[in-house]
Amino acid sequence: MxxxxxxxxxxxxxxxxxxxxxxxxxxxxxxxxxxxxxxxxxxxxxxxxxxxxxxxxxxxxxxxxxxxxxxxxxxxxxxxxxxxxxxxxxxxxxxxxxxxxxxxxxxxxxxxxxxxxxxxxxxxxxxxxxxxxxxxxxxxxxxxxxxxxxxxxxxxxxxxxxxxxxxxxxxxxxxxxxxxxxxxxxxxxxxxxxxxxxxxxxxxxxxxxxxxxxxxxxxxxxxxxxxxxxxxxxxxxxxxxxxxxxxxxxxxxxxxxxxxxxxxxxxxxxxxxxxxxxxxTVRQTIDDLPKLRSGFSKQKDNTTDWETCISENASKVSTILKSLFDESSISEQVLQPYKGLERKKEAPYIEPALMPQHLRDWLYDSNLEKVLNHETRGHMADDLLRYAFCAGYAMAGDGVSPKSREFPKSLAPAHSNWDTGTHADRFRVQVADRYATTVTSHISKDGHYFVHYDPKQCRSLTVREAARLQTFPDNYFFEGNRTSQYVQVGNxxxxxxxxxxxxxxxxxxxx
Ligand SMILES: C[S@@+](CC[C@H](N)C(=O)[O-])C[C@H]1O[C@@H](n2cnc3c(N)ncnc32)[C@H](O)[C@@H]1O
CATH class of the missing domain: 3.40.50.150 (Vaccinia Virus protein VP39)
Structure with missing residues (x-):
């Protein structure tokens, strides 16, 4: 044979x-x-x-x-x-x-x-x-x-x-x-x-x-x-x-x-x-990818408005976090947005530095000149505040994503199930120094379970970040529209x- x-x-x-x-x-x-x-x-x-x-x-x-x-x-x-x-x-x-x-x-x-x-x-x-x-x-x-x-x-x-x-x-x-x-x-x-x-x-x-x-x-x-x-x-x-x-x-x-x-x-x-x-960990896997800002859905999107919104959110979140954690671990600065970020960036593709060797050998392709399938989606302005809270909470606390009961009332979405505990993980940050939770095709729906750990980018994961967590080589190209790409990766x-x-x-x- x-x-x-x-x-x-x-x-x-x-x-x-x-x-x-x-x-x-x-x-x-x-x-x-x-x-x-x-x-x-x-x-x-x-x-x-x-x-x-x-x-x-x-x-x-x-x-x-x-x-x-x-x-x-x-x-x-x-x-x-x-x-x-x-x-x-x-x-x-x-x-x-x-x-x-x-x-x-x-x-x-x-x-x-x-x-x-x-x-x-x-x-x-x-x-x-x-x-x-x-x-x-x-x-x-x-x-x-x-x-x-x-x-x-x-x-x-x-x-x-x-x-x-x-x-x-x-x-x-x-x-x-x-x-x-x-x-x-x-x-x-x-x-x-x-x-x-x-x-x-x-x-x-x-x-x-x-x-x-x-x-x-x-x-x-x-x-x-x-x-x-x-x-x-x-x-x-x-x-x-x-x-x-x-x-x-x-x-x-x-x-x-x-x-x-x-x-x-x-x-x-x-x-x-x-x-x-x-x-x-998630950080080891995606940290080197180009930094991107999220966008707005349901309202006109532009960088200036986004930066203003995220800056205002940063001070609100920092006040909330100071009421929950030791004040010295929270600085408004770490929540302030990066300036001049785009939603899709033709940034040069670089060799991942933090990744363990076995993963780098598998994912990295020196023939690539740009990062594929890496563009952000729009979110509702209210959700951006919740994303900043989740990411800030995990940073200030013990690297744990907050459950719904840990959200202050002012951040609770108008959702009838919010207080019942049945949707305790309605928002979940993928904590930087742990492995990710399961990447499912649900990521195509809204991204709430797949919030990036970096509050300065304040967004959910891109298709490429999800694909990295799934260990698809960086030269693997997902066809179809973005929603379908998320479904494919999650499946x-x-x-x-x-x-x-x-x-x-x-x-x-x-x-
Ligand atoms: C869980 S995914 C498979 C993932 C795949 N094994 C991988 O590693 O990427 C299941 C796939 O089956 C496809 N599918 C469902 N019913 C099917 C059918 N009757 N015939 C062919 N494909 C089908 C779905 O469209 C979906 O893409």
Missing amino acids: DIDNVLVIDLFAGPGGLGEGISSAKTELGQYPFKIGVSVEKDPNAHKTLTTRALFRKLKYELKDPSNYYRYLHGEITREQLFEFHPEQAAEAEEETLGAPRELGKDNDLIHSRISQLVSEHSGPKVVIGGPPCQAYSLAGRSRNAGNKEYVAKEDKRHFLYKEYLEVLSIAQPHVFVMENVKGILSAKIDGEIMFPSILEDLREPGKITTHNCDYSYKIYSLVVPSSDTEAPAYKSTKDYLINCEEHGIPQARHRVILLGVRSDINAVPGVLEKANAPV AVPPLLANKIGKIIFALLSF
């Missing part, structure tokens, strides 16, 4: 975090064994991002000349021109993402026949990756649905999208699969019954419930709790499948279930993810984590 050529089938691919990490896994000989054969994604913006990235990989690894990709990033040529300059690689990239957004469950004839073709033409190992969408499992999704009398979990189509995943397992019969999902998959219930054990059963024997035959069964391994069992790995708790990303060098508390399925004929056990020596598996998983899979396949 040619282990230097592993076919990757990426389902529910999103912007491609999982695929990016796995396809960048390098062997000790400097080769990249994982080649994405197909990425299936139904969202047009994420699909566009995937296709751009697919072309980049072909230019970099096959043509060995990605210079036009950088010209595109630097605004020297359009995306159309980039694709026109490289017709052969562009056609391959488009084939990789199936020519258009495609939906599992709806476009199955096309998707299945492409996967069957790839598998029949491939003699090396095969890997299926992806996570069926998680809304129905997710804790947030379930609390929303709890208030919806019409909601019946059994009828929620999203619960059953994993069966589409199983169907592809039966068609491809991969040597290994990786299935990612939210923590809520462990406790999701239908008719009062926890679903996770049956999901595991289905994954062990996909052929039992799929319309296609599957000649193999699978062993489902944890990526964090070691097992020496080559036949039927068993774990003490379903939580053993849970990965806490912050323990593995990712600057973010992202807790996700990742299942590693290994085909029954592989007589070896996979390794587990190594723990990092120290957590990576992804951190590529650096995926890269570590890729190395574990390669070691397993080499055994």
Whole structure:
């Protein structure tokens, strides 16, 4: 078996975090064994991002000349021109993402026949990756649905999208699969019954419930709790499948279930993810990015008005903080805005200085001349005062974001739930010297959970800052409008984590 050529089938691919990490896994000989054969994604913006990235990989690894990709990033040529300059690689990239957004469950004839073709033409190992969408499992999704009398979990189509995943397992019969999902998959219930054990059963024997035959069964391994069992790995708790990303060098508390399925004929056990020596902080990850000011929504935006507003806020916040903390730790000066900041800056791209080496090696690209996807949004003037308070509170206090009860009455938003405690984290600053909280697609909505720690910039995180916390390389370009870029980033598996998983899979396949 040619282990230097592993076919990757990426389902529910999103912007491609999982695929990016796995396809960048390098062997000790400097080769990249994982080649994405197909990425299936139904969202047009994420699909566009995937296709751009697919072309980049072909230019970099096959043509060995990605210079036009950088010209595109630097605004020297359009995306159309980039694709026109490289017709052969562009056609391959488009084939990789199936020519258009495609939906599992709806476009199955096309998707299945492409996967069957790839598998029949491939003699090396095969890997299926992806996570069926998680809304129905997710804790947030379930609390929303709890208030919806019409909601019946059994009828929620999203619960059953994993069966589409199983169907592809039966068609491809991969040597290994990786299935990612939210923590809520462990406790999701239908008719009062926890679903996770049956999901595991289905994954062990996909052929039992799929319309296609599957000649193999699978062993489902944890990526964090070691097992020496080559036949039927068993774990003490379903939580053993849970990965806490912050323990593995990712600057973010992202807790996700990742299942590693290994085909029954592989007589070896996979390794587990190594723990990092120290957590990576938000400051280490984003501090070197160009400083930007936020803007105003719902009112005309300009730098002078913004600076006036933030200056006035600085003295209000400093008075409030002095009533809460030791006066010596609060100076109005540290809350005063930087002068002359822009909302989008064509600042030169610099090598991150504070970042731990492992992250810098992964993210930094000396070919880049500017920072991508780094522009701020507008906020309501009242919210800017709350952002300044949150950021100042974390600086003056113990690096903790204030709960709603810690806000003075004068800063309380007109929100009926504000005092009930159910929205205690309605505003949350991403504290500088800790790892971030989970970057979710909610960041596309308002940014209140993702306030920058620097009160002088007084804003929520940009797409690039969120992408850094998700460990997307700095040359990863997100297509679509800004809202869609936030959704794409929030949905992804951190590529650096995926890269570590890729190395574990390669070691397993080499055994
Ligand atoms: C959680 S995201 C996947 C993230 C991805 N694994 C990564 O690492 O970037 C799930 C994706 O599935 C896509 N999706 C949902 N239902 C789909 C379907 N039936 N067919 C194809 N894609 C689908 C969504 O648009 C979303 O982008």
